[in-house]
Amino acid sequence: MKVVSASAAVRHLLDTGAVRPGDTLLDSSSGIYAYALALACHRHGMRCHIVGSTTVDHTLRTQLAVLGATLEQMEPCSDLKLDQKRRVARIQEILTEHPDYHWMRQYHDDIHYLGYRDVAERVRQETGDVPLTVVGGVGSGASTGALARRLREDGHGVELVGVQPYGSVTFGSEHVADPDIIIAGIGSSIPFANVDHGLYDTVHWLAFEAALAGSVDLLRRHAVFAGLSTGAGYLAARWEREHDPARTVVFLAADTGHRYVDTVFARHREAARVEDLAPRTVSAPAELALPWCRMSWDRAPAPASAVASAGSEASVGSEASVAGGVRGAVTGPPHPAGR
Numbered sequence: 358m359k360v361v362s363a364s365a366a367v368r369h370l371l372d373t374g375a376v377r378p379g380d381t382l383l384d385s386s387s388g389i390y391a392y393a394l395a396l397a398c399h400r401h402g403m404r405c406h407i408v409g410s411t412t413v414d415h416t417l418r419t420q421l422a423v424l425g426a427t428l429e430q431m432e433p434c435s436d437l438k439l440d441q442k443r444r445v446a447r448i449q450e451i452l453t454e455h456p457d458y459h460w461m462r463q464y465h466d467d468i469h470y471l472g473y474r475d476v477a478e479r480v481r482q483e484t485g486d487v488p489l490t491v492v493g494g495v496g497s498g499a500s501t502g503a504l505a506r507r508l509r510e511d512g513h514g515v516e517l518v519g520v521q522p523y524g525s526v527t528f529g530s531e532h533v534a535d536p537d538i539i540i541a542g543i544g545s546s547i548p549f550a551n552v553d554h555g556l557y558d559t560v561h562w563l564a565f566e567a568a569l570a571g572s573v574d575l576l577r578r579h580a581v582f583a584g585l586s587t588g589a590g591y592l593a594a595r596w597e598r599e600h601d602p603a604r605t606v607v608f609l610a611a612d613t614g615h616r617y618v619d620t621v622f623a624r625h626r627e628a629a630r631v632e633d634l635a636p637r638t639v640s641a642p643a644e645l646a647l648p649w650c651r652m653s654w655d656r657a658p659a660p661a662s663a664v665a666s667a668g669s670e671a672s673v674g675s676e677a678s679v680a681g682g683v684r685g686a687v688t689g690p691p692h693p694a695g696r
């Protein structure tokens with residue numbers, strides 16, 4: 358998914374003269390953005406330097422090496438917040454040493470919205486003039502936000518449903534920890550400027566066990582082998598469709614299932630039947646509880662804890678819960694009731 362975003366972002370930087378061919382693009386990442394940026398750099402003749410999370414695996418290291426990207430990987434660390442802090446600090450050091458490097462800031466620079474416009478065109482072509490509901494995991498917020506913005510330009514009553522993990526500041530679930538594995542790619546422990554809260558009509562929060570059931574069912578029922586954020590999005594999409602059958606529901610599948618073979622698919626016997634799962638409806642983040650909740654967000658602004666302020670740590674590009682595989686690493690102070 359991130360390839361369309363990174364590629365259009367790099368193209369835009371070149372077209373506007375912000376960078377020149379051969380320059381070095383830099384960002385911190387734990388996963389698919391690093392690969393996407395490396396592909397985009399390779400395609401557009403740029404150098405790519407990644408400050409990688411401790412969770413960057415052998416497959417990704419190999420892909421980056423083939424593409425000529427350089428990777429600095431953080432020391433093994435089970436605390437994702439510490440891992441993130443170290444990456445943020447390292448980015449600052451690198452920028453001091455190499456002021457000519459361009460820092461991509463995928464969580465904060467809205468050039469990452471650009472690439473999804475073509476995807477939105479295609480969705481519109483394939484679905485026609487029906488009322489659409491778009492469902493997708495929210496990490497940086499660029500994919501769901503860009504699709505909704507573009508599709509709403511045609512004015513067909515597009516609804517946007519964001520999918521979140523527990524323990525994320527983005528929509529105020531930081532006070533509820535998921536005791537299991539973090540769902541890679543969605544949520545955050547710091548504010549991201551690229552999330553435009555006012556675009557979302559509804560938010561679903563799903564725990565690992567529910568997302569696992571979704572991923573397993575998606576493979577069995579639809580032959581789609583996708584990751585945990587997709588499994589979570591699929592459950593939310595099923596629920597939205599069942600409760601408003603007049604609408605066409607489109608959901609985003611960000612990554613494939615390969616990196617979840619052991620942690621998710623090998624545990625398929627533990628998966629609940631998706632028919633037996635349903636969200637609890639809540640009216641404020643303070644009421645959130647595991648394993649699945651749904652709330653009308655009604656295009657409300659960001660909760661206080663998710664407001665990105667210029668110059669704060671939040672303006673530093675990095676991801677938090679985006680790193681998968683560590684138990685209960687994202688915790689935080691209780692979120693005030695309401696929003």
Ligand SMILES: Cc1ncc(COP(=O)(O)O)c(C=O)c1O
Pocket residue numbers: 388389390494495496497498499500501541542543584586587611612679
């Ligand atoms: C697996 C996965 N799902 C969902 C997302 C969320 O996408 P976005 O950053 O566009 O909100 C990401 C982003 O990195 C991801 O890696």
